[in-house]
Amino acid sequence: MQANLTMKKIAKELGVSVSTVSRALQNHPRIGSLTTEKVQKLARELHYQPNSRAINFKNNRSFNVGVVLPYLTEQFFSIALSGIEETLMEKGYSVVVMQSKNDYEREAAAVDSLIRHGVDGILVSMASETYNKSHFNNATHKVPIVFFDRVLKHPRYSAVYGNITKAAFDAMEYLIEKGYSDIALMNGPNSLQATSEREKGYVDALKKYNIPVDIQYVKNLNLTKEDTVLKINELLDLENRPRIILAFHDYIALDAMEVCKQRGLKINQDISFVTFSNLSFCTYLDNPPIATVEQFPGELGSSAAQLLLEAMETPDTYEPREIVIEPKLIIR
Amino acid sequence: MQANLTMKKIAKELGVSVSTVSRALQNHPRIGSLTTEKVQKLARELHYQPNSRAINFKNNRSFNVGVVLPYLTEQFFSIALSGIEETLMEKGYSVVVMQSKNDYEREAAAVDSLIRHGVDGILVSMASETYNKSHFNNATHKVPIVFFDRVLKHPRYSAVYGNITKAAFDAMEYLIEKGYSDIALMNGPNSLQATSEREKGYVDALKKYNIPVDIQYVKNLNLTKEDTVLKINELLDLENRPRIILAFHDYIALDAMEVCKQRGLKINQDISFVTFSNLSFCTYLDNPPIATVEQFPGELGSSAAQLLLEAMETPDTYEPREIVIEPKLIIR
DNA sequence: CTGAATGGCGCAATCGGTTGCGCAACAGTC
DNA sequence: GACTGTTGCGCAACCGATTGCGCCATTCAG
Structure with missing residues (x-):
């Protein structure tokens, strides 16, 4: 676990200011090519990696998405999660997963914990025991929520489910x-x-x-x-x-x-x-x-993920809506 | 999506300073009981939630743990993940999951992405195609790594696997x-x-x-x-x-x-x-x-999670080690 | 009436980046 | 030689919460 390598150290080493280091790493035109080169060279040598927590903090984004589902061990949900992970990964988001075990308390705690962990959005397949919906109301004030499969039908929420x-x-x-x-x-x-x-x-x-x-x-x-x-x-x-x-x-x-x-x-x-x-x-x-x-659980998950992406990236124009995935009868 | 409610707003509303609000919310003894009461009341009314990104940034912790495994859709791994999630959830950690699909490139990208997302530790079940191990070396400079099931045997890494x-x-x-x-x-x-x-x-x-x-x-x-x-x-x-x-x-x-x-x-x-x-x-x-x-995949996952917890919470005294889970022959 | 002790609170630095603005030095123009 | 423009870089604020330190006011002892 090496000591934290920050811009400050690079700046001190090179006798320039932190802002110059920051701009040099972004190839800012106002920084001389000589300085830019020096900074980038040292950064490479020291394996400098920007502190993502600082960047997340500044941008107020984490590029994490929460997923709450009943059981990971149920094949339906693990396939759905796989579809979610694939879709979100392409856009640079990571998936934080929590199991509700069909328990209302756990589900509410999971949603709460995800919010506190600072996710940018939440996908939920509801616990069968969920009677009280207030945990979703509280959460949706902070981040968008999209339901999949076990959905909450309400004009305020997006939902993806099978017919x-x-x-x-x-x-x-x-x-x-x-x-x-x-x-x-x-x-x-x-x-x-x-x-x-x-x-x-x-x-x-x-x-x-x-x-x-x-x-x-x-x-x-x-x-x-x-x-x-x-x-x-x-x-x-x-x-x-x-x-x-x-x-x-x-x-x-x-x-x-x-x-x-x-x-x-x-x-x-x-x-x-x-x-x-x-x-x-x-x-x-x-x-x-x-x-x-x-029922195409993978498509269910990936469609829900796409709705959530839209809600997260264009929150101003986004309108909650529903997507219905048509199941297919397979004759053996 | 309500506007960000920060301590600053509570402070302004009450005509006190931000530090007083912070201390009042922590029941700091140096804050008068009247002020403390006022602050906590308003915080409750406004549903104040501290900004986790700011706290993570300050503490340089995210309470997120990354898990990289071949396929979520393989039952073995989804059961292992379930065990991981249960164990870590109890300690307040969340699980960020990524699939390598048995591909070296994807695995390396996943580890990299997790580091950039700022996880506190990583659990890995290696891709079958992984020949180059350098992505683990780079990552382990930043956060502890524990392998499970498909492990990398090396004195530097902890590993949990079946005999x-x-x-x-x-x-x-x-x-x-x-x-x-x-x-x-x-x-x-x-x-x-x-x-x-x-x-x-x-x-x-x-x-x-x-x-x-x-x-x-x-x-x-x-x-x-x-x-x-x-x-x-x-x-x-x-x-x-x-x-x-x-x-x-x-x-x-x-x-x-x-x-x-x-x-x-x-x-x-x-x-x-x-x-x-x-x-x-x-x-x-x-x-x-x-x-x-x-092979008890759930135990495999949860043991690996426990090793990682130790590595994350007491990094100074932690020594990498291996845990062998004894499989059991079941006669039908 | 002065001095110390205590309670109650604010100032400002800090975490690690990003960014608007401004300053200095120099070149080119009239 | 004064004026403007350009290049190269630093200062300082900011994001939201935490915390050491110090200041002021009150109280109480001497």
């Missing part, structure tokens, strides 16, 4: 057209906006084809394995057992498949699955979900 | 004791240190049991699917086809399994796999690898 309703509708339409019936929905937790959107697409499709909606076929899960096991068992216990399960996540489908197998059902024969995330490993399953909705 | 040799040895010993023979090794790329360590464990175990080493059984892969397909086909084409494949990653095993199935071999009957990463979804496979080496 879940249409995705669910498309998946249902595909299944119905294929002649499948008895389609159940294993949906996410109530606290997520996507849950109601998914249900809407499910219901809309049934209505379009004049199929009655059986509320016993719609289950909201709470993300724990126990609950998944409970709900799939409830479905399998129904007199009119579903033939297709529309699951809101591959992992939910996998856990449900296990229960099915234990109960002697053959996957993709007695019962099939369609999922809302396209995890790469599913192609390796002997009996994968017959279709899946690809 | 791959022993893990490979243990896996082999288990297989040999179980009576398995004809065990092949699908290893990683030459450029990774872990590759030679894994090979050493493989060879050591064979030698211990006086089993001749067949070099045709040892393949080094380059991480592309084509190469994996090529190498598994070479193995299956051998006169003495292996019965067990020790694969250095679950995804390699999955790709190889596909080829095996295509060639009419039954997994876990005609041929079985043992892998070096314990990806959660493998438990959902109908025929998963019969054993797997858990």
Whole structure:
């Protein structure tokens, strides 16, 4: 850890003033070519690097962007983060990441901490437990915020998200057209906006084809394995057992498949699955979900990053807006 | 985006000096309780937040830590990053993450960029293509560096990594004791240190049991699917086809399994796999690898973070050192 | 009534750069 | 020789917060 090398030392060494050193390093025309050369030579020899904290302080910019998401270990979010990192890196920004673990307190603390750390903007995918939104209001007074995937819909905020309703509708339409019936929905937790959107697409499709909606076929899960096991068992216990399960996540489908197998059902024969995330490993399953909705998490992240870039770099003309990424149904 | 609220404004509003405001906010004993109360009240009302950039500048600390890793989308690294984030968050540090994509140039640029952004320390899992180490030498003059998983072994650097040799040895010993023979090794790329360590464990175990080493059984892969397909086909084409494949990653095993199935071999009957990463979804496979080496990426990351914390907070007494995390063989 | 002690607060320097302005020296013009 | 223009560089303010030191006013002891 070498001692701090500042312009002051270069200036003293050369018998010139600090301002001359500063200008010489910027090739300022008012500095003589001889002096400029001398300064640059010594700076090179001493491996001078300007103190970024001083520059950030002076410019009131840090070129850091905060990202708050539920879990880094969830593939959806790590892919989104990767897209964010790529987009921001190109523009010279760094990514500061924090996990909310779906906890409101942690999320609020993370947003607060990012502000205190002096980021120039924040990307958020909301915790499922977030009921109080005031931490975003406070933060947005200081820096722009853009939501992605798990968004807060409000004219004040930009948001990037997938068209879940249409995705669910498309998946249902595909299944119905294929002649499948008895389609159940294993949906996410109530606290997520996507849950109601998914249900809407499910219901809309049934209505379009004049199929009655059986509320016993719609289950909201709470993300724990126990609950998944409970709900799939409830479905399998129904007199009119579903033939297709529309699951809101591959992992939910996998856990449900296990229960099915234990109960002697053959996957993709007695019962099939369609999922809302396209995890790469599913192609390796002997009996994968017959279709899946690809939500393009990388594009979600990178679009959100681009909105944030605009908000940070042209704050005067920037108007909050929403971008909808169309998911794609992938048939296996 | 409200205008910057500084101490100056509070001071002017109250007709006191900036230093009084500063001290009042710190409950300095030399400030009268009346003044202190007034200042704190107004600060609260105006939602005053100290300018972190000014404080960072003054203290020459940012409480940011840089993390450079190959890919965020690789589960191993996203779990490691999660462990890093948890450990550092507790101590008030934030994590700035960058992907090297296994490219030397990007890695060097990332390290450089982190230094310029003013991080207090750096955690690195090296790019497989990194041949030149000078970017680390330059960086370490400025801030401490700790390596994790893909480490640079050098007395100057701290490093945290798994005991791959022993893990490979243990896996082999288990297989040999179980009576398995004809065990092949699908290893990683030459450029990774872990590759030679894994090979050493493989060879050591064979030698211990006086089993001749067949070099045709040892393949080094380059991480592309084509190469994996090529190498598994070479193995299956051998006169003495292996019965067990020790694969250095679950995804390699999955790709190889596909080829095996295509060639009419039954997994876990005609041929079985043992892998070096314990990806959660493998438990959902109908025929998963019969054993797997858990490398505890979260612990790897969090141990590295703890070393870095020590290096950052007590730089005078800190001595670089290595921590070895013992992997665990998990039998399915 | 004077001297010291104490409480309450402000001045100014500091961190490391950047930048407007001004000063000096010199050349060129009339 | 006085005037203007140009070149080359330094002074000092500034960004926002922190902090050593010193000043003034009050209080209390002697």
